[in-house]
Amino acid sequence: MPLYKSLETAFIGIMKEFLKKIPKSDLHVHLDGSVRVGTLAELAKKQKLKLPSYTVDGLNKLLFKDQYESLVDYLQCFGSTIPVMQTPENLERISYEFAQDNINEGVCYVEVRFAPQFHVGKKMDFEKTLQSVSKGMERAQKEYNNNPKVKSGELPPFCFGIIVCAMRAFGRGFSQYFDTFLDAHVYSEPKMIHALASYELAKACVHTRDKLGIPIVGFDLAGAEAGNPAEDHKPAYQFAHKHFLHATVHAGEAYGPESIFQAITDLYADRVGHGYYLFADDKVTDPEIKNPKAYVRQLAQYIADRRITIEVCLTSNLQTNPSIGDISKHQFAKMLEAKLSTTLCTDNRTVSKTSVTKEITLAMKNFNLKGDALKDLLVYGFKRSFFPGTYAEKRKYVRGVIDRYELVEKEYNKRAAAKKKG
Ligand SMILES: [Zn+2]
Secondary structure: OOHHHHHHHHHHHHHHHHHHHOOEEEEEEEHHHOOOHHHHHHHHHHOOOOOOOOOHHHHHHHOOOOOOOOHHHHHOOHHHHHHHOOOHHHHHHHHHHHHHHHHHOOEEEEEEEEOHHHOOOOOOOHHHHHHHHHHHHHHHHHHHHOOHHHHOOOOOOOEEEEEEEEEOOOOOOOOHHHHHHHHOOOOOOHHHHHHHHHHHHHHHHHHHHHHHOOOEEEEEEEOOOOOOOHHHHHHHHHHHHHOOOEEEEEEOOOOOHHHHHHHHHOOOOOEEEEOOOOOOHHHOOOOOOOOHHHHHHHHHHHHHHOOOEEEEOHHHHHHHOHHHOOHHHOOHHHHHHOOOEEEEOOEOOOOOOOOHHHHHHHHHHHHOOOHHHHHHHHHHHHHOOOOOOOHHHHHHHHHHHHHHHHHHHHHHHHHHHHHHHO
16 A cells, blocks of 8 residues: 555544544434334334334435435435334334433534424323433433543533424424314414414423423524424514524425524524525525625624524535536525534435534545634534523533543644654
8 A cells, every 4th residue: 555545444433433533413303214224124024114124324325315306305314214113112212212322423412303293192192202302312321421521520420402383384293282272263264273383382382391401502493494484483583482482494495594693683592493585685585685695794704693593404405406506506505615614414414324423524625624723613512502401500511522522633633743753
């Protein structure tokens, strides 16, 4: 092997170890998009559910792909995972495994999100649904935090929060719960029904959080953006806001900058999921906005100034929006340039076939992210989290994370310098 090649291989090795050891977070990840493939096959077989294959390899070829044709193609995967998440036992197991998968790659803080209204039904009410997810996560947390290295303070403990997702819109066949909801409101306009379902969810979550002490930390809005404006869901967000539930919104994923503006003003969003079209002045539709270029510039400025964080999901964006083409054309470069607060997230570990490590590697390779810029970005994932403790506890936790990061970084720099010399 030529010298430079062996050097390169050695560097890749050290880099891999560095990425494994640094504390990482994931603030945007859907539980139903992150079910272990083997578990899905096993549970579906048991429940006699139809899947294109019942083997890990088969599912990884036929259902979970490297590239998808469109958002619709991508979303089809959820039609296969949600049906195995309808009992407390399955939901707990899937959550436990999800937490383990995060722990195994050194993700010590995760905010897992899901839409309870896809799971609530005859077998589980709201409380049971949320409790099952929390129980699974907690079991993995307890096991890991018992590790002597965590107990001694050498490694940051594993912490988690739950974000509940409301749906911008829904129709028949979405879930048992939504069907019942539609049946009970046959005379109302769809817009009002969607808003009411979100409001009911916000109330159920605040109630469950306060009654059971489950770390429900945030409220999210997911689903088709076009034609379903965020402002329709204002009463739900107002209720969540009033009860100190943090807010994030999937916005600017498939729709323009105005959708992001609505999320951060009408819905009080502290963070924005994707925010892909933040800079797309050609997507501004409001005739009252006379200068879309200036509007976009001011919006970016507003977001940067208030440290509203964009949850960036590189792989997922490329898969659901093939028009981006190449990762080098992803708007993340512009976000970095505008000094926005951003964090790297997976969106869906299984559906997107990714991990936090993979997303960081992608960002490093394609956006020249390294050194302090990399550290700042990763630390933002902790600082801008909806940490389920007091502010003092959060500060202490983030401090521990930074200390650990700096220690690993120092070790890495030393090894890299020795490799260069030797
Ligand atoms: Zn998402």
